[in-house]
Amino acid sequence: MVKVMLAVITLAFSLTCGQTLANDDIILTIDGQIAGGAPVNLRRADLEAIGNATITTTTPWHDGVVTFEGVPLTRLMEKIGAHGKIAFVVALNEYVTEIPLSDFSEHGAILALKKDGRYMEVADKGPLFVIYPYDDKPELKSEIYFSRSAWQVRTITIE
Ligand SMILES: Nc1nc2c(c(=O)[nH]1)N[C@H]1C(S)=C(S)[C@@H](COP(=O)(O)O)O[C@H]1N2
Numbered sequence: 141m142v143k144v145m146l147a148v149i150t151l152a153f154s155l156t157c158g159q160t161l162a163n164d165d166i167i168l169t170i171d172g173q174i175a176g177g178a179p180v181n182l183r184r185a186d187l188e189a190i191g192n193a194t195i196t197t198t199t200p201w202h203d204g205v206v207t208f209e210g211v212p213l214t215r216l217m218e219k220i221g222a223h224g225k226i227a228f229v230v231a232l233n234e235y236v237t238e239i240p241l242s243d244f245s246e247h248g249a250i251l252a253l254k255k256d257g258r259y260m261e262v263a264d265k266g267p268l269f270v271i272y273p274y275d276d277k278p279e280l281k282s283e284i285y286f287s288r289s290a291w292q293v294r295t296i297t298i299e
């Protein structure tokens with residue numbers, strides 16, 4: 141708990157002071173209905189070891205076509221043994237969105253770490269951004285999926 145609080149304070153500090161993240165910072169906590177029951181804390185390298193996929197697309201938040209790289213959310217859910225129906229995704233700015241786990245396999249959403257080959261800093265909507273392949277299907281270019289596209293993701297609770 142103290143570790144999680146420290147990580148949140150560090151990230152909040154990065155947010156306000158425009159600092160870059162260190163590679164060994166915990167950037168994501170997953171809790172709730174997962175294997176073992178205890179919260180899991182992950183660093184960049186932990187996420188990269190789980191899987192990697194790219195999505196090249198336009199988004200409402202960037203100019204032109206952008207390439208995102210990150211862990212496929214299906215792989216992440218398998219790895220942590222998620223056994224619920226919904227992911228409550230909470231961002232550093234306390235934005236919360238509910239994503240049905242079925243979205244991950246149906247639409248191939250990723251938890252992006254990099255944009256155009258570089259890690260996204262907090263000031264650049266990083267360190268983690270839920271990204272869908274918006275250009276692949278017209279339905280993905282809609283308020284539903286845009287609202288599920290949380291940036292500055294910090295915690296995912298499975299229920
Ligand atoms: N971290 C974070 N992610 C977020 C939001 C937010 O406020 N914070 N807003 C969401 C909502 S409701 C929408 S529709 C889209 C688009 O937000 P924008 O129109 O403010 O760019 O981003 C989503 N992701």
Ligand SMILES: [Mo]
Binds near residue numbers: 283286287
């Ligand atoms: Mo929205």
